[in-house]
Amino acid sequence: MKTLRPSGTHRAxxxxxxxxxxxxxxILVTGAAGMVGRKLLERVARDGLLGRAGVSHAVLADxxxxxxxxxxSFEVEAVCADLAEPGVAxxxxxxxxxxxxxxxxxxxxxxxxxxxxxYRVNLDGxxxxxxxxxxxxxxxxxRVVFGSSIAVFGAPFPDAIGDDYCTxxxxxxxxxxxxxxxxxxxxxxxxxxDGIGIRLPxxxxxxxxxxxxxxSFFSSIVREPLNGQEATLxxxxxxxxxxxxxxxxxxxxxxxxxxxxxxxxxxRSLTMPGVSATVAEQIExxxxxxxxxxxxxxxxxxxxxxARIVAGWPGRFDARRAHALGFxxxxxxxxxxxxxxxxxxxxxxxx
Amino acid sequence: MKTLRPSGTHRAxxxxxxxxxxxxxxILVTGAAGMVGRKLLERVARDGLLGRAGVSHAVLADxxxxxxxxxxSFEVEAVCADLAEPGVAxxxxxxxxxxxxxxxxxxxxxxxxxxxxxYRVNLDGxxxxxxxxxxxxxxxxxRVVFGSSIAVFGAPFPDAIGDDYCTxxxxxxxxxxxxxxxxxxxxxxxxxxDGIGIRLPxxxxxxxxxxxxxxSFFSSIVREPLNGQEATLxxxxxxxxxxxxxxxxxxxxxxxxxxxxxxxxxxRSLTMPGVSATVAEQIExxxxxxxxxxxxxxxxxxxxxxARIVAGWPGRFDARRAHALGFxxxxxxxxxxxxxxxxxxxxxxxx
Numbered sequence: 001m002k003t004l005r006p007s008g009t010h011r012a013x014x015x016x017x018x019x020x021x022x023x024x025x026x027i028l029v030t031g032a033a034g035m036v037g038r039k040l041l042e043r044v045a046r047d048g049l050l051g052r053a054g055v056s057h058a059v060l061a062d063x064x065x066x067x068x069x070x071x072x073s074f075e076v077e078a079v080c081a082d083l084a085e086p087g088v089a090x091x092x093x094x095x096x097x098x099x100x101x102x103x104x105x106x107x108x109x110x111x112x113x114x115x116x117x118x119y120r121v122n123l124d125g126x127x128x129x130x131x132x133x134x135x136x137x138x139x140x141x142x143r144v145v146f147g148s149s150i151a152v153f154g155a156p157f158p159d160a161i162g163d164d165y166c167t168x169x170x171x172x173x174x175x176x177x178x179x180x181x182x183x184x185x186x187x188x189x190x191x192x193x194d195g196i197g198i199r200l201p202x203x204x205x206x207x208x209x210x211x212x213x214x215x216s217f218f219s220s221i222v223r224e225p226l227n228g229q230e231a232t233l234x235x236x237x238x239x240x241x242x243x244x245x246x247x248x249x250x251x252x253x254x255x256x257x258x259x260x261x262x263x264x265x266x267x268r269s270l271t272m273p274g275v276s277a278t279v280a281e282q283i284e285x286x287x288x289x290x291x292x293x294x295x296x297x298x299x300x301x302x303x304x305x306x307a308r309i310v311a312g313w314p315g316r317f318d319a320r321r322a323h324a325l326g327f328x329x330x331x332x333x334x335x336x337x338x339x340x341x342x343x344x345x346x347x348x349x350x351x
Numbered sequence: 352m353k354t355l356r357p358s359g360t361h362r363a364x365x366x367x368x369x370x371x372x373x374x375x376x377x378i379l380v381t382g383a384a385g386m387v388g389r390k391l392l393e394r395v396a397r398d399g400l401l402g403r404a405g406v407s408h409a410v411l412a413d414x415x416x417x418x419x420x421x422x423x424s425f426e427v428e429a430v431c432a433d434l435a436e437p438g439v440a441x442x443x444x445x446x447x448x449x450x451x452x453x454x455x456x457x458x459x460x461x462x463x464x465x466x467x468x469x470y471r472v473n474l475d476g477x478x479x480x481x482x483x484x485x486x487x488x489x490x491x492x493x494r495v496v497f498g499s500s501i502a503v504f505g506a507p508f509p510d511a512i513g514d515d516y517c518t519x520x521x522x523x524x525x526x527x528x529x530x531x532x533x534x535x536x537x538x539x540x541x542x543x544x545d546g547i548g549i550r551l552p553x554x555x556x557x558x559x560x561x562x563x564x565x566x567s568f569f570s571s572i573v574r575e576p577l578n579g580q581e582a583t584l585x586x587x588x589x590x591x592x593x594x595x596x597x598x599x600x601x602x603x604x605x606x607x608x609x610x611x612x613x614x615x616x617x618x619r620s621l622t623m624p625g626v627s628a629t630v631a632e633q634i635e636x637x638x639x640x641x642x643x644x645x646x647x648x649x650x651x652x653x654x655x656x657x658a659r660i661v662a663g664w665p666g667r668f669d670a671r672r673a674h675a676l677g678f679x680x681x682x683x684x685x686x687x688x689x690x691x692x693x694x695x696x697x698x699x700x701x702x
Contacts (some may be wrong), residue, residue: 170537170540175533178533185520
């Protein structure tokens with residue numbers, strides 16, 4: 001573990017990495033200490049593959065120390081790096097990774113609470129990364145998989161949101177992601193990178209503890225009861241939202257890293273498939289898997305701030321393009337609960 | 352005329368402007384030396400009004416010296432200012448103008464040719480202006496009328512593009528404008544300003560000379576023949592596009608400055624009404640007004656770069672929201688030709 005500073009020393013460290021063959025790639029993951037980043041790396045380490053390519057080297061970057069995936073057969077460099085600092089992005093891409101997963105982000109609740117930090121991390125970070133990639137060319141044109149979000153959309157909505165619906169976010173987080181998508185498309189069109197933006201559904205069930213995302217409760221009301229703990233529900237039962245499991249999210253990112261982007265045309269960002277469910281349907285799925293006792297642990301505690309943010313979020317998509325390109329998610333919420341139990345609870349449904 | 356530098360001296364200059372009453376406003380116009388900015392100021396000087404409010408003071412800013420409108424009854428301060436320089440935006444809003452017309456922009460052709468300059472002027476300039484407005488608060492929340500463009504849209508298109516169609520630009524200029532719209536909405540939602548983005552149709556007939564906008568020929572093929580000069584047409588006759596006159600554009604901006612923005616909700620950018628016409632229809636309108644002789648001055652000279660850019664542009668909109676909010680344009684292309692003759696050629700149709 002080292003702290004990345006915008007100096008020349010890193011370039012040397014990178015150029016010392018072992019040469020890659022045509023069939024192996026170097027990867028960079030920003031936000032590697034985040035939940036999705038961690039799970040992505042666990043999966044890549046387990047598979048030893050990215051699509052059909054081997055992985056020779058991985059740079060894992062985050063504001064806090066990213067953990068190294070267990071059992072990886074490739075070289076791993078974990079760095080503490082703030083993308084928004086001058087020079088940092090250049091150092092991160094100095095090794096010319098063929099695939100960049102840009103997952104670093106301040107989450108929605110925090111971006112709403114801290115205006116400047118949200119713009120700095122989510123917008124400036126994205127732009128500096130893309131500019132560093134541009135500056136590293138010509139001849140360097142990495143696949144950039146950008147972790148965008150369905151928060152780029154804002155109410156009012158049609159019943160099912162199609163692939164050509166306008167992105168009119170109602171949060172600063174969604175704004176920053178929508179800007180990131182625009183930059184990604186333009187930098188791709190100009191030939192600086194080969195970008196693909198993945199609009200992640202709300203990831204559910206997130207493992208671990210509640211976080212500062214306004215969407216945190218969507219996971220809590222399943223996760224905590226499965227652990228025998230109380231969870232608070234800040235919104236009405238009829239709130240409808242769009243979900244995919246962490247396992248599906250990792251699948252999206254890996255598919256995005258290796259698919260043929262020719263089929264994307266100039267619209268480089270895609271709404272990912274997911275499960276449309278109301279809070280009531282979430283609760284019924286929990287009941288089906290873990291019984292009434294689990295459901296009784298959900299305590300209703302209305303929170304107007306959360307409710308107002310979530311009210312502007314989408315409930316259902318017609319994610320036709322992503323489906324056609326081979327992206328797959330769960331098909332109902334009970335499946336999402338079972339994936340959580342398999343991946344996080346050792347497959348044991350609590351008694 | 353003075354050159355604006357990011358120093359404290361300007362704040363003093365501004366605070367010396369005469370106090371405004373509730374019924375008069377101070378205005379700031381960026382890009383005031385541009386065609387639309389100039390025409391806007393001529394109109395405001397002629398009316399002495401902005402909507403129903405008087406105008407007490409105007410700061411006109413541009414990279415080159417903005418001309419002072421003739422016969423204005425209000426105080427005019429013309430400044431040479433580069434919005435993308437640190438501190439300049441703060442100096443421009445130090446006088447706390449109630450209405451800001453943000454028209455400064457690198458046009459589409461130039462933004463495509465000079466990647467960095469386009470991002471600097473069109474994106475950084477917008478963000479710095481909004482941040483300066485934010486920093487000047489609390490208690491300061493000006494109306495910001497942002498000159499956006501239909502270039503925020505990119506093919507493929509439906510037959511008529513509705514108000515909720517996605518903004519997937521195919522030029523860097525369109526990207527920068529789309530980012531500007533997103534920022535404007537978010538800064539408005541956060542209470543820093545009261546923004547309204549006006550997606551201008553291609554302005555036709557532009558007076559003066561051809562410029563570096565890829566759309567320049569749309570005006571040339573009417574303007575030059577009316578002056579007895581040859582014009583080159585770089586695209587096929589069946590290219591369809593969306594037009595409004597400079598007079599209509601000024602009308603949009605003035606209406607945007609004074610309408611009740613409550614009706615906008617959270618979607619602060621609007622596609623303006625316009626005239627959908629093919630190049631062939633433009634030519635027939637010219638023929639109807641000025642005869643075959645004028646039409647014979649149009650020389651076809653295909654240009655693949657221009658044709659490729661324009662092919663990604665929209666041809667027809669269903670600008671329902673703007674219509675409902677009272678925005679009005681011409682209703683056919685012949686009317687646009689006649690407006691040009693009235694406003695630029697003293698009403699004389701060439702023999």
